[in-house]
Amino acid sequence: MTASGEGHTAGTRHSTDVDAVIIGAGFSGLYMLHKVRNQLGLTARVFEAGGGVGGTWYWNRYPGARSDSDSYLYCYSFDEDLWQDWEWSERYPEQHEIRAYLEHVAERFDLYSDIQFDTRVTAATFDEATNTWNVTTDAGDSITARYLITGVGALSASNTPKFVGIHSFRGETYHTGRWPHEGVDFTGKRVAVIGSGASAVQAVPLIAEEARDLTVFQRTANYIVPANNGPVDPEVRRARKQDYAGIWQRVRQSNFGFELDFLEKGALEVPDEELERELMARWKEGGFGIWLGSYSDIFFVDEANAKVREFLHDRIREKVEDPETAELLIPKGHPFGCKRNPLDSGYFEAFNLPHVHLVDVKSNSIAEITPAGVKLEDGASYEFDAIVYATGFDAMTGPLNKIDIRGRGGQLLRDKWTEGPRTYLGLTSAGFPNLFTITGPQSPSVLSNMPVSIEQHVEFIAKIVGDMRDRGAETIEPTREAEDAWVAHNQELAEATLFPTADTWYMGANIPGKPRVFLPNLDFVGPYRARCDEIAANGYEGFTLTGSNQGAMA
Numbered sequence: 384m385t386a387s388g389e390g391h392t393a394g395t396r397h398s399t400d401v402d403a404v405i406i407g408a409g410f411s412g413l414y415m416l417h418k419v420r421n422q423l424g425l426t427a428r429v430f431e432a433g434g435g436v437g438g439t440w441y442w443n444r445y446p447g448a449r450s451d452s453d454s455y456l457y458c459y460s461f462d463e464d465l466w467q468d469w470e471w472s473e474r475y476p477e478q479h480e481i482r483a484y485l486e487h488v489a490e491r492f493d494l495y496s497d498i499q500f501d502t503r504v505t506a507a508t509f510d511e512a513t514n515t516w517n518v519t520t521d522a523g524d525s526i527t528a529r530y531l532i533t534g535v536g537a538l539s540a541s542n543t544p545k546f547v548g549i550h551s552f553r554g555e556t557y558h559t560g561r562w563p564h565e566g567v568d569f570t571g572k573r574v575a576v577i578g579s580g581a582s583a584v585q586a587v588p589l590i591a592e593e594a595r596d597l598t599v600f601q602r603t604a605n606y607i608v609p610a611n612n613g614p615v616d617p618e619v620r621r622a623r624k625q626d627y628a629g630i631w632q633r634v635r636q637s638n639f640g641f642e643l644d645f646l647e648k649g650a651l652e653v654p655d656e657e658l659e660r661e662l663m664a665r666w667k668e669g670g671f672g673i674w675l676g677s678y679s680d681i682f683f684v685d686e687a688n689a690k691v692r693e694f695l696h697d698r699i700r701e702k703v704e705d706p707e708t709a710e711l712l713i714p715k716g717h718p719f720g721c722k723r724n725p726l727d728s729g730y731f732e733a734f735n736l737p738h739v740h741l742v743d744v745k746s747n748s749i750a751e752i753t754p755a756g757v758k759l760e761d762g763a764s765y766e767f768d769a770i771v772y773a774t775g776f777d778a779m780t781g782p783l784n785k786i787d788i789r790g791r792g793g794q795l796l797r798d799k800w801t802e803g804p805r806t807y808l809g810l811t812s813a814g815f816p817n818l819f820t821i822t823g824p825q826s827p828s829v830l831s832n833m834p835v836s837i838e839q840h841v842e843f844i845a846k847i848v849g850d851m852r853d854r855g856a857e858t859i860e861p862t863r864e865a866e867d868a869w870v871a872h873n874q875e876l877a878e879a880t881l882f883p884t885a886d887t888w889y890m891g892a893n894i895p896g897k898p899r900v901f902l903p904n905l906d907f908v909g910p911y912r913a914r915c916d917e918i919a920a921n922g923y924e925g926f927t928l929t930g931s932n933q934g935a936m937a
């Protein structure tokens with residue numbers, strides 16, 4: 384590696400191999416590289432575990448994988464020409480199309496030359512003597528950098544439950560989040576899908592088309608609303624293309640990174656006929672409107688939430704022909720909207736097919752995986768040719784905790800986070816100078832349309848780095864007080880809602896032993912952005928800087 388820009392030009396600083404090491408080449412890492420290198424003129428190296436760009440969309444290639452966000456918003460907005468030029472084929476972008484888009488972005492902005500693929504960062508240690516990060520990889524790299532920026536994704540550490548006998552199974556085994564690139568042919572096979580979250584909801588209808596026999600093992604039924612996917616009316620597309628500035632202005636100020644707003648009145652404040660009408664309109668429209676664009680009181684008051692639940696229960700009963708199966712598919716014991724709401728393209732209808740079965744593993748859990756298949760606690764056994772684990776991820780903290788990130792005094796980030804993540808703004812952590820975590824825990828990220836939050840995170844981080852460079856600051860890290868206040872603020876926001884009442888990956892509840900702490904931030908996209916902007920305008924309130932000419936960057 385050659386010594387680079389910032390380390391040398393600052394004179395008094397120790398030189399580093401590159402200014403920034405960026406981990407991951409998904410939406411986050413690609414844009415971060417573009418900002419740091421093409422706009423700030425710094426040097427950077429991206430390490431990516433996969434063999435190509437895409438992040439989530441590189442790994443999640445299961446049948447039916449597509450974003451649940453409308454395609455005109457599931458993309459970058461930072462370059463108008465890019466947004467105008469790219470045409471999506473359907474309302475929601477499919478996995479291969481998103482990957483093609485990100486490949487196009489990498490080429491268009493000349494990013495490939497600074498990305499090293501098939502390389503996993505294993506450790507990063509902050510050297511307090513030189514104020515630099517030393518990053519090592521499983522490919523044998525050892526590289527120093529002033530900034531360490533993670534774009535590792537919030538849902539990238541796949542979770543396979545430690546079932547007894549899991550390795551004894553003689554058939555094929557897959558995880559939705561690590562799908563074989565060459566695809567899988569289930570034709571004529573007996574297939575098990577374990578799990579009923581967003582991945583299973585997308586995969587089941589397509590696996591059902593191929594498999595001879597398909598059994599879905601469901602622990603928790605989900606509230607699932609129609610996607611209503613398909614080509615977008617050319618008139619709508621044209622109108623959108625003409626409203627680039629308006630759309631992104633609204634989206635950046637929005638609650639969740641979509642063109643969705645809550646209704647003025649709550650579900651408890653309107654007559655039942657009006658409620659039914661509003662919910663039905665959103666049900667027919669498809670997408671997240673019924674969740675993130677209807678009644679805000681459903682997130683706070685169980686009685687309000689119950690009204691939407693009843694509506695959704697009726698829809699399940701309409702779609703699923705067998706009443707017993709329908710009852711099993713009706714969620715129980717958790718509020719609507721506090722568990723990630725999957726979008727449906729034929730999931731419920733799949734259970735009307737004679738070769739598709741639903742098995743409840745809440746009341747009768749999986750006891751073991753046998754050489755032939757799955758055995759339940761009551762002794763019932765099932766035989767399969769293939770098992771698909773649609774069992775999700777160690778969300779938000781998982782991907783960061785897999786790396787040995789050591790800050791001041793050699794402290795490991797995962798040790799600091801034993802009781803749950805401790806961050807300031809979800810992007811920084813005290814004792815870990817010049818570390819930035821795009822879409823980190825306690826950032827809005829997963830409770831928003833991801834690319835919108837990613838752009839905001841990246842732009843905020845780039846602003847900090849640019850300001851530090853301009854003012855000769857060497858390190859930045861949050862104060863303990865600012866971090867404590869942010870952690871408390873996040874918990875207060877969550878505790879005011881119904882979110883903590885549900886066992887979800889938002890709460891870390893899907894991973895045995897993980898602390899039960901609400902992981903995302905609930906400030907909402909617009910207000911969170913305003914808060915970050917205000918912090919920057921106030922000279923990086925809550926941060927400590929060293930090496931700055933003025934001691935603080937006012």
Ligand code: N01
Pocket residue numbers: 448449450451452538544559577578579580581582583585600601602603723744749773774775776888893
């Ligand atoms: O994972 P999940 P996912 N025994 O955690 C079950 C995003 N995403 O990959 O609910 C039996 O939702 C588990 O049961 P339970 C999206 O944000 C986006 O589907 O914990 N079952 C659950 O049913 C999403 O939320 C998109 O009781 C076990 C399932 O496995 C997130 O990724 C598409 C079990 C896991 O569901 C994760 O979705 C796909 C056990 N021991 C994903 N352990 C789009 O945008 C776990 N389960 C389209």
